[in-house]
Amino acid sequence: MSGTKKAATAPKRKFSLNDLTDSNMLLLITVVVFLLMYIFAVVALGGGFRAPQTFLNILGAQAALIIGSCGMSVVMIIGGIDISIGGVIALVCMSCAVYLDYSNGNVFVAVLLALAIGAAYGLVQGFLVAYLDIQPFIVSLAGMFFARGMTTIVHTEPFNVQNEQFVALKGTRITVPGLGTTNRLGNYIDAYIEIGVVVALLVVIVLFCVLRWTKLGRNFYAVGGNKQSALMLGINVKRTKFIAHMICSVLAGLAGFVYFLHVGSGSPSHASGLEMNAIASSIIGGTLLTGGVGNIAGTFLGVLSLSTIQQIVSSLGLDQAWWTGITVAVMLCLFLVIQSVVQSRKAKS
């Protein structure tokens, strides 16, 4: 079992890296790598990276991924996996788009629709995984197939949403005071963020608190660390697993709406491969797929690292499509090897 449960506060002596728990160690690595990368980008590439707006744009483009990755981290902490979130996002986008355009619907009902799709997914997948003991990979694989198929059954062709209420909401920008820049003409331009970013940040904060300070959150870690001991501690393992899957799927539904808000269209190919990016972000953020170790703050940084490196690659002029895939893979490889080394270090000591 990993050393998560060990007290994080080291006794008062000379600080050494060995005092860190797995969780903190991995988080520290993520933070350092992210900062180094961003500083490198600012120093070497300058230009766009110096403007806070670039950072906020990254946030805006990745809001759905942030929400999805948070859900993924929760499931990974209990030792499961959910590869259906990309499909759920596509399904939510398409359903909301059809609802808004064909029956001229209300945006708030669309939000409810998105959450309901997520909840339905969580209900079925959670039940199958927790109470019928079916491998989460297979369940969510079928879930992914189902969502992708259903998306095309709902509507085959991609299309843009014209609904006025929605378009107004999509265009809403929230200005961030103090981060604006002056352009070449000397005019001050306010920095702004999209609504999705606010939602994503709220999700990160709430989930961070839940995992850290609530009984439910600690139960997640206990179940993921060692199911047997968790059971002996009197934790309802099945219910905990069920809730984790429920959280992940509802968040996928929410991420779907945020994604929809960002792109403003429905398409069967939306968010393809997003589940893999979410898994990669969680891993880069220090979540172990074996369960029991993970941190939402790390996941958040994981998403940011992933998108920063993509930005760096494209601004280095390596804009052939394949470089993005290859750099992300190299980064993932690096982090996996680091994780592996950290874990074996723990096992030895």
Added chain:
Amino acid sequence: MKKNNFLKDLVGRQIFIPIAALLVLALFNLIADPAFFKITLGTNSTGDPVLSGYLITILDYGSELAILAIGMTLVTAASGGQDISVGAAMAIAGSVTLKVLCGSNTRPETLQAPIIVGFLVAVIVAMLFGAFNGVLVAYFKIQPMVATLILYTAGRSIAAWINNNELPVISDPAFAYAGGFIPGIPIPTTCIIAAVCVILIVLVMKFTALRLYTQSVGINESSARLNGLNPEMIKILAYVILGVCVAIAGFIKVSRLSTINYSVIAKDIEMDAILAVALGGNALSGGKFNMGASILGAYVIQFLTTTLYKFNVPSAALPAYKAVVVIALVVLSAPTVKDKLSGLGKKLKSGKQGKEGA
């Protein structure tokens, strides 16, 4: 009573799940349209005799999946996880084959190398990528799904990179033999290739200790080590064998098209391959495996796909139906459900007996 035992024995066997699924599908097709099972001998556009019919289509298009299922079963058994990079690796293997055959010209009049050389180079490259996955899993102790996520992310990019994102087209008819028909032989070549692979793996299973070693590593790695096995090597071996399977399947895929499309070729085939293993009743957490059941599982999936196509299900909506079938199968074979069902059966029986007694 004896019959009952036989039935119980049959149901208890691992291969029961794919066979039952196959029978259900066959029965469904028989009722819906008996012409499904008709096989006719016709001639194709070049005037050679070819067999055609839905069953032949299933055998033909199921070949890649069956070949992948062989490797995937070994990987699942040895490492307790699945390789999700096979689709991307197939794109690489196909890309390498085309690169070797075409050289720098994307539309060559004559091939730059014999076809077999192109194939062998692809095999070697795929084996190397398999070994890469294997090393990550065996020595760095990364969960297989995550370790192969790396190649999954990069694979299609690497494939595009190899050919500089151009799409070479091979016009030599000999290149299309592997994915179509060899003149004079009415059976699709893919079926022959798949059969050769199956026979090879059966022979390997029979005459080497591969099966035993793989299973013992999958069941308990440390006791396998104590018994003098080298679990790392066996895991890597499983991934390398999967690499060979990937190269063969990739070669068939590019041979079918005579060209390649990096982002679409063999898309989602990893999911089908994993499903084939699961359908075969193999535990996805490793250990014991049944190769025959996996291969049968692959054909069941192709059977299902072909059936759905026959009923005019659009290809994009196909996954939804597949998912329903998969969930139904997995739920029925889940241990908890099985226990409940057998408990229910016993209750019914005892109730009956009680009534008879009264």
